[in-house]
Amino acid sequence: MHVYLQRCGMGNKGMSAGESVTLTLQQVADLAHAVLRRHGLAEAHVGPVAATIIAGERDECASHGVYRLLNCVHTLNSGKVVPDAVPVVHHVSPALLRVDAAGGFAQLAFATGLPLLVEKARTMGIAAMGINRCVHFAALWPEVEALTDQGLVAFACTPSHAWVAPAGGTSPLFGTNPIAFGWPRPGGDPFVFDFATSAVARGEIELHRRAGKPIPEGWTIDAQGNPTTDAEAGLAGALLTFGGHKGSALSAMVELIAGPLIGDMTSAESLAHDDGAKASPYGGELIIAIDPAGFLGAAAAEHMQRAEALFDGITSQGARLPSQRRFAARRRTPAQGCRIPRALYEELAALS
Numbered sequence: 316m317h318v319y320l321q322r323c324g325m326g327n328k329g330m331s332a333g334e335s336v337t338l339t340l341q342q343v344a345d346l347a348h349a350v351l352r353r354h355g356l357a358e359a360h361v362g363p364v365a366a367t368i369i370a371g372e373r374d375e376c377a378s379h380g381v382y383r384l385l386n387c388v389h390t391l392n393s394g395k396v397v398p399d400a401v402p403v404v405h406h407v408s409p410a411l412l413r414v415d416a417a418g419g420f421a422q423l424a425f426a427t428g429l430p431l432l433v434e435k436a437r438t439m440g441i442a443a444m445g446i447n448r449c450v451h452f453a454a455l456w457p458e459v460e461a462l463t464d465q466g467l468v469a470f471a472c473t474p475s476h477a478w479v480a481p482a483g484g485t486s487p488l489f490g491t492n493p494i495a496f497g498w499p500r501p502g503g504d505p506f507v508f509d510f511a512t513s514a515v516a517r518g519e520i521e522l523h524r525r526a527g528k529p530i531p532e533g534w535t536i537d538a539q540g541n542p543t544t545d546a547e548a549g550l551a552g553a554l555l556t557f558g559g560h561k562g563s564a565l566s567a568m569v570e571l572i573a574g575p576l577i578g579d580m581t582s583a584e585s586l587a588h589d590d591g592a593k594a595s596p597y598g599g600e601l602i603i604a605i606d607p608a609g610f611l612g613a614a615a616a617e618h619m620q621r622a623e624a625l626f627d628g629i630t631s632q633g634a635r636l637p638s639q640r641r642f643a644a645r646r647r648t649p650a651q652g653c654r655i656p657r658a659l660y661e662e663l664a665a666l667s
């Protein structure tokens with residue numbers, strides 16, 4: 316594989332990437348497929364799992380791009396994921412479905428349940444899909460975008476492992492628990508946000524540790540409960556929630572609605588299930604889809620158009636929309652390629 320080697324680069328959170336290589340999107344895809352196949356992932360899963368990793372790299376989301384392949388390999392080798400799991404869809408009620416991922420990665424389970432979720436949302440106006448017994452390592456925006464692509468409003472969330480202290484506490488209890496929201500926009504990119512309810516995704520702190528960089532104050536505390544800018548010490552201690560008690564309450568909500576509500580694990584239970592293996596989190600995910608026509612029928616289009624004034628109100632004062640950076644990256648990378656830290660590339664190439 317021919318790759319361009321260069322020195323420089325700024326990650327999406329402003330972290331110097333050091334020496335990097337530039338891969339075409341096709342090379343990123345080939346690498347992801349090769350690594351996953353070599354470590355025994357069944358063919359039915361390789362495409363959906365690789366797709367989310369390729370999308371992360373394409374949209375310059377370094378913490379959930381090819382870096383995630385390392386943990387996928389580790390999870391496969393640890394036996395904490397069923398590599399050939401066959402997801403099974405269960406109709407629960409006219410507006411509800413469950414997908415039993417049977418211990419496999421979440422991506423194939425999501426793809427398997429998606430058509431029925433869309434059908435139920437269109438019929439009922441709103442529908443929810445609970446995915447159970449899945450291994451989740453990825454960003455959530457590819458999933459909410461799959462719904463906005465169909466003209467639906469979308470919400471998704473999942474617990475992870477207990478790495479985050481509740482506001483006012485010092486012991487890890489919550490996961491980094493991402494929440495993602497998507498709103499379809501006529502003729503344009505959807506409005507999408509997707510973030511951890513911790514101050515930052517744990518993956519971002521891991522990237523700082525790999526790069527030997529300090530982390531900003533406010534992300535973590537060490538094992539003694541003291542604030543730290545040392546990535547290693549922060550990973551060994553606890554992440555903090557974003558926005559103090561507000562992120563803490565949202566994180567608790569994710570634990571509840573994507574855990575016990577759908578009969579699945581909390582982040583503390585997921586970490587106990589992991590039993591020191593350091594594999595990706597295991598448990599459930601909740602996805603909700605709302606059809607704008609459900610409330611308003613034929614008048615929905617007119618009201619969706621009114622929503623555009625809100626987005627104009629944000630951008631007209633120089634602020635940007637969430638995901639605007641990501642969509643710009645998506646348009647750039649097919650021509651520009653994806654810049655990957657050289658050390659990471661070499662590690663992945665050795666695994667392929």
Ligand SMILES: NC(=O)C1=CN([C@@H]2O[C@H](COP(=O)(O)OP(=O)(O)OC[C@H]3O[C@@H](n4cnc5c(N)ncnc54)[C@H](OP(=O)(O)O)[C@@H]3O)[C@@H](O)[C@H]2O)C=CC1
Binds near residue numbers: 473510635637
């Ligand atoms: N599966 C799992 O268990 C977990 C997955 N994750 C994933 O990690 C990823 C990163 O999470 P996190 O570190 O919290 O991400 P960020 O703190 O970077 O927040 C990301 C979101 O905020 C938007 N955003 C960032 N800066 C601005 C700004 N100045 N103005 C407006 N919007 C802005 C981003 O848009 P843009 O992208 O355009 O910058 C994006 O939608 C997510 O995709 C999440 O799903 C996180 C935790 C656990």
Ligand SMILES: O=C(O)C1=NCCCC1
Binds near residue numbers: 452476516518595
């Ligand atoms: O970055 C994070 O935080 C996580 N990403 C993937 C799954 C584990 C948590």
